[in-house]
Amino acid sequence: MNSSQLFGITTLSYLLSSAFYIGLLVFKNKKVGTIGLILAIFGVVVQTAALGMRWQESYTLGIGHAPLTNMYESLVFFSWCTTLFYIFLEFKYKARVVGAFVMPFAVAAMAYASFAKSISQQISPLIPALQSNWLIAHVITCFIGYGAFAVAGGLGMMYLIKKSAVTKGKQQDSLAASLPELKIIDDLIHKTIVFGFMWLSAGIITGAVWANEAWGTYWSWDPKETWSIITWFVYASTLHARFTRGWSGSRIAWLAIIGFISVFFTYFGVNFLLSGLHSYGSG
Amino acid sequence: MTKKKKNPVWAFFASVKLALFLLFVLAVTSIFGTIVQQNLSTEQYVQIYGPNLARLLHILNITDMYNSWWFLSLLCIFSVNLIVCSLERIPRVIQIVKKDNLTTASDRLRKMPIRKTLVLGQPLDQGVRKVAEFLAGKGWKTKQRQKDDGVLLFAQKGGWTRFGVYIVHSSILIILLGAIIGSSTFAQKILHKPDFAFKGSIMIPETQQTSYIWAFQTGKKIDLGFTLRCDFFTIEYYSNGMPKTYLSKVTVLEDGKPVPLKDGKTTHFLKVNKPLTYRGITFYQSSYQPYPDFIVTVTNTATGVSKTQIIPAAKQINWQEGGAEFGILNKESFGESVQRIKIWFTDRQGAPSTFWLNNAQEAIIKRPSAEYRMTVKQLYATGLQVTKDPGVLFVYTGCGMMLLGLFVAFFMSHRKIYAFIHEEDGQTKVLFAGSAHKNKVGFEKTFTGLVDGFREKIG
Ligand code: HEM
Numbered sequence: 001m002n003s004s005q006l007f008g009i010t011t012l013s014y015l016l017s018s019a020f021y022i023g024l025l026v027f028k029n030k031k032v033g034t035i036g037l038i039l040a041i042f043g044v045v046v047q048t049a050a051l052g053m054r055w056q057e058s059y060t061l062g063i064g065h066a067p068l069t070n071m072y073e074s075l076v077f078f079s080w081c082t083t084l085f086y087i088f089l090e091f092k093y094k095a096r097v098v099g100a101f102v103m104p105f106a107v108a109a110m111a112y113a114s115f116a117k118s119i120s121q122q123i124s125p126l127i128p129a130l131q132s133n134w135l136i137a138h139v140i141t142c143f144i145g146y147g148a149f150a151v152a153g154g155l156g157m158m159y160l161i162k163k164s165a166v167t168k169g170k171q172q173d174s175l176a177a178s179l180p181e182l183k184i185i186d187d188l189i190h191k192t193i194v195f196g197f198m199w200l201s202a203g204i205i206t207g208a209v210w211a212n213e214a215w216g217t218y219w220s221w222d223p224k225e226t227w228s229i230i231t232w233f234v235y236a237s238t239l240h241a242r243f244t245r246g247w248s249g250s251r252i253a254w255l256a257i258i259g260f261i262s263v264f265f266t267y268f269g270v271n272f273l274l275s276g277l278h279s280y281g282s283g
Numbered sequence: 284m285t286k287k288k289k290n291p292v293w294a295f296f297a298s299v300k301l302a303l304f305l306l307f308v309l310a311v312t313s314i315f316g317t318i319v320q321q322n323l324s325t326e327q328y329v330q331i332y333g334p335n336l337a338r339l340l341h342i343l344n345i346t347d348m349y350n351s352w353w354f355l356s357l358l359c360i361f362s363v364n365l366i367v368c369s370l371e372r373i374p375r376v377i378q379i380v381k382k383d384n385l386t387t388a389s390d391r392l393r394k395m396p397i398r399k400t401l402v403l404g405q406p407l408d409q410g411v412r413k414v415a416e417f418l419a420g421k422g423w424k425t426k427q428r429q430k431d432d433g434v435l436l437f438a439q440k441g442g443w444t445r446f447g448v449y450i451v452h453s454s455i456l457i458i459l460l461g462a463i464i465g466s467s468t469f470a471q472k473i474l475h476k477p478d479f480a481f482k483g484s485i486m487i488p489e490t491q492q493t494s495y496i497w498a499f500q501t502g503k504k505i506d507l508g509f510t511l512r513c514d515f516f517t518i519e520y521y522s523n524g525m526p527k528t529y530l531s532k533v534t535v536l537e538d539g540k541p542v543p544l545k546d547g548k549t550t551h552f553l554k555v556n557k558p559l560t561y562r563g564i565t566f567y568q569s570s571y572q573p574y575p576d577f578i579v580t581v582t583n584t585a586t587g588v589s590k591t592q593i594i595p596a597a598k599q600i601n602w603q604e605g606g607a608e609f610g611i612l613n614k615e616s617f618g619e620s621v622q623r624i625k626i627w628f629t630d631r632q633g634a635p636s637t638f639w640l641n642n643a644q645e646a647i648i649k650r651p652s653a654e655y656r657m658t659v660k661q662l663y664a665t666g667l668q669v670t671k672d673p674g675v676l677f678v679y680t681g682c683g684m685m686l687l688g689l690f691v692a693f694f695m696s697h698r699k700i701y702a703f704i705h706e707e708d709g710q711t712k713v714l715f716a717g718s719a720h721k722n723k724v725g726f727e728k729t730f731t732g733l734v735d736g737f738r739e740k741i742g
Contacts, residue, residue: 062522063521124525125521125523125525125527127525127526128526128527128528128529128554128555128556128568129555129556131555131556132556134556194693197689197693198686198689198690198693201685201686201689202686205682205685205686208678208682209679209682212675213556213557213558214555214556214567215567215569215668216482216558216565216567216569216668216669216670216672217482217670218675218678219462221316221321221349223317226313226314226316226317226349227317229313230310230313230314233306233307233309233310233313234310236306237303237306237307237310240299240302240303240306241303244299244302245299245300245303270317
């Protein structure tokens with residue numbers, strides 16, 4: 001058994017988990033949701049083992065480093081963070097159907113990592129610039145933030161779906177009815193964004209420290225850095241709109257979605273559409 | 284304060300609407316600079332965008348937008364907004380934190396959302412003591428005051444956490460201040476002291492030294508105030524041929540003498556991600572340059588006479604003191620880096636020795652007259668980025684404060700507990716009430732736990 005096989009099992013269990021959560025949404029059968037949760041937990045445990053194994057394999061190859069250094073590894077880590085964060089949310093707030101809006105992100109990341117032609121799954125040695133503990137701290141903090149923002153984006157969509165059903169007077173629809181109360185979703189969106197903002201800030205800061213250690217410039221406005229600060233501005237506006245202008249509900253839900261689009265662009269768009277220092281992410 | 288509020292300029296900058304607008308504008312304009320590549324040459328812009336669009340980009344400063352007057356002005360307005368807005372609110376926060384909560388009327392307590400009344404089976408003064416002791420035991424040190432209708436106890440925690448927001452806001456200002464202090468443009472144009480803060484680079488060939496560097500933007504020479512020597516440069520590779528380490532061995536010299544650094548040694552190994560800072564100036568391994576020349580070291584093992592010299596290939600060197608002649612006949616390269624070198628060596632007795640030697644490896648040459656040790660290494664120059672940034676300390680302090688402030692603002696709260704002991708319907712009762720300015724759900728749990736604990740205690 002090697003790490004790629006375990007990652008394969010992970011992808012499969014996340015896929016099934018998503019299917020069961022969507023099933024829960026549609027059929028409102030609690031048992032279906034429990035299976036979804038069990039699959040998500042199983043997937044995350046296997047994935048944790050796989051991450052550890054990949055780490056160890058890198059040592060066997062004589063180039064030991066944490067599995068957080070290229071596009072493949074970051075996608076895997078993203079799906080791990082998202083799932084873990086979601087499971088935590090489910091246990092803490094018992095909002096089970098949220099899984100239908102979140103687990104698909106985890107599947108998408110795993111599937112894309114495994115099947116996209118442009119992404120190499122090789123464990124490759126680190127070029128000198130990447131040999132830094134700050135890099136590890138940077139990747140971990142950023143991706144915890146991204147995981148939370150993915151969840152917030154999913155919650156945002158959920159809010160809008162429920163809201164439109166309510167305004168059309170169709171809250172008896174099986175789909176809308178199985179979603180949590182609007183107020184609860186709204187509160188979860190806010191809590192999730194707050195958590196993500198904290199980690200995104202830490203991610204930007206550790207990235208700046210790393211850049212300063214490696215190149216003597218903590219900020220150089222390269223496209224990836226700029227997009228991360230754009231994302232940070234988006235979420236800062238969201239928080240202020242809520243705290244000081246009393247925004248809530250649909251507007252915040254939209255901002256959660258826009259914020260996640262910005263995250264997505266920071267993570268992918270920059271690598272594929274723009275050029276810059278973070279080119280390691282494209283291979 | 285009331286007078287200031289009437290000032291429309293002040294009111295404009297104190298507004299949170301302006302903050303939201305600025306955050307939005309900063310986010311949107313920042314996008315331009317990620318789409319249009321920054322700081323290319325005029326010809327390149329013309330090539331990509333055509334002459335008209337290229338001219339427009341230039342006029343709007345989008346070709347160097349993050350340093351443009353309008354972007355910097357936005358950041359300025361943003362800072363003023365942040366300062367004014369915070370100044371406007373801090374006095375109110377101080378009032379809230381300093382407020383005498385013992386003046387709270389019992390009617391208000393009866394309306395607070397988080398409250399609970401218990402019956403005390405004791406006379407009033409005994410009950411007061413009991414409640415105060417209990418709360419103190421749980422870490423809530425109470426103050427008390429006699430009222431017309433009973434005794435009010437009050438305790439609070441985390442009043443200071445209301446300042447968390449302002450820790451975050453000041454951290455942003457400190458980071459921006461650090462960015463200004465460390466900016467080379469600021470050092471040149473405002474302070475007129477280009478050596479206060481700069482970024483530049485220097486190439487130092489092995490065995491050579493430098494006491495200056497070249498500034499990036501202006502191309503001007505900047506004196507270091509000391510000397511840096513490159514003793515040695517090497518690249519290590521992984522087995523697949525990827526570079527593993529770029530390594531320079533350097534020595535700092537003052538008045539021609541090596542200076543011990545922090546670790547007590549006079550030599551330092553510079554690597555990517557392992558810079559060297561000396562007198563506020565930091566050296567980063569950033570590039571290298573191979574030369575067609577070689578550093579040759581030969582030693583006569585019998586006499587100990589030794590010589591190190593930089594020589595080009597295909598030149599015969601006469602080494603008088605060592606009694607020998609040598610030269611480089613040929614080399615094998617991988618790209619620009621030499622792997623093996625063919626050496627020619629004679630002590631003028633018998634046929635000359637010719638042999639292949641790996642780059643930087645030592646050879647022992649046995650000759651009729653004596654034995655010689657020899658290493659031949661391709662000459663490299665190490666390319667260092669050199670930075671003096673006195674603002675980094677501010678930036679890092681600001682970053683630390685920001686994380687701390689965010690944690691305080693998001694996850695901590697100002698919590699208050701009131702206990703009002705009074706007589707009602709011939710019984711002594713205690714009314715517990717509480718509030719938190721954030722995380723009300725969490726506080727409600729704490730409150731309920733506290734009241735339940737008290738109920739058990741009085742049985
Ligand atoms: C990107 C920059 C900014 C960041 C990261 C930031 C961060 C924060 C944070 C974390 C809070 C705390 C929210 C809470 O839990 O209560 C906050 C509140 C606030 N911020 Fe900012 N802020 C920024 C810019 C600004 C600016 C420019 C203004 C100028 C008007 C401003 C005005 C306020 C106000 C009025 C509050 C509410 C304070 C209160 O609770 O009374 N912020 N900000």
